[in-house]
Amino acid sequence: MSLIKSSLARKYVMALSGLFLVIFLILHVTINLASVFSPEFFNEASHFMGYNPLVQFLMQPILIAGVIVHFVMGFVLEIQNRKARDVGYVKYNGAANAPWASRNMIYSGLVVLAFLALHFYDFWVHEMTYKYIEANPQDPTRYYAETVEKFAPVWRTVLYAVSFVLLGLHLWHGFASSFQSMGVNNKYTAGFKKFAKIFAVVVPLAFAFIAVYHHLNPITH
Template identity: 65%
Template sequence: MGGFLKSSIAKKVAMALSGLFLVLFLLQHFTINFTSVFSEDLFNELSHFMGTNFLVQSILQPVLIFGVIFHFVMGFVLEAKNRGARNVKYVKYNGGANSSWMSRNMIYSGLVVLAFLVLHFYDFWVPELVHKYVESHPEDASRYYGELVAKFQDPIRVAAYCLSFVFLSLHLLHGFSSSFQSMGWNNKYAKGVRGLTVAYAIIIPLGFIFIALFHYINNL
């Protein structure tokens, strides 16, 4: 058992599970953000709940942060291991012949996504902590929509946001489906699951891009 936990297979399974967890969070995050397009009140209500609920703030949020860190650290570990395996002098490695462009460049798309997450935390999570725990402002359940719209008035930030989600889409196009393969999901439903992962990898990032552009254009 100890040998399995140290093996590449175990690391890939752990990577896959953390990735699937982050995919679920991304869907939840998108669902809440998308309400800002058609209902200011609903977006404020959902955001206030997420920002004040004890379970979300004290349990789910730390788990999410751990999941993000774990996923990216594990990605770097596996990438280093794979690069080491390729550096065998008597074997000519032809990545283009054995894998897709997205597969070979997961580390780079992942780095762009990681940079975006740092910016996202800086833009939203850090100000939220300052608002609640440093400046100790009273609860205001109607502030979230205005804060979101204000972030999308800077064209440079909007452009960076959109570009980041293009790279996230590329990352998901390979990573989401490969997560199921890493866990041994290879049966009659595999083709259908693959189609769903491709649809998710395209639709959800495009949805986030639409939200950013909607608020930017709508408030010019």
């Protein structure tokens, strides 16, 4: 019981749900990259993810729960943290002792959350409608064309790219910070943290590249 109430437990929840979402990002970016290099593999992988019952009815709800736990706990912590300083400073030089990304996780997180709403509307709602409301037959070849078409408008490509920059900033602090929250401190910690920083740059860049690539390379019939 003491674990549920404690400030440290809330940090463990943030760290573990964040690490879980990082693992999901690896899977997501790998499949998305296939849309650039092998549309056939992209179609196959997307079809598998869209129709495999284990993915649809077990992994997908766990993923959604992971996202909800992460942002709800983020808001809870933010509210508590604001309460902990009831009278603010007239002059507070936060930039002198901590990087921007670490001080603004709530804002980078809010942008990512707003992006997720758009992203869910673009792809998830579309999938649910296609499969369960319109009850269309399975078509394992549709995914590549649908994805490329999504990035035809400039506004969506720009919104996605900007959101990925904020995702990068969120990961820049969050991924490395999760090791600290879980109390990891051994001879591998420096290596973990370096890997986390590289991840925070490479993965969002890859996502942004995919969006821009499809915008610049529309399907011509």
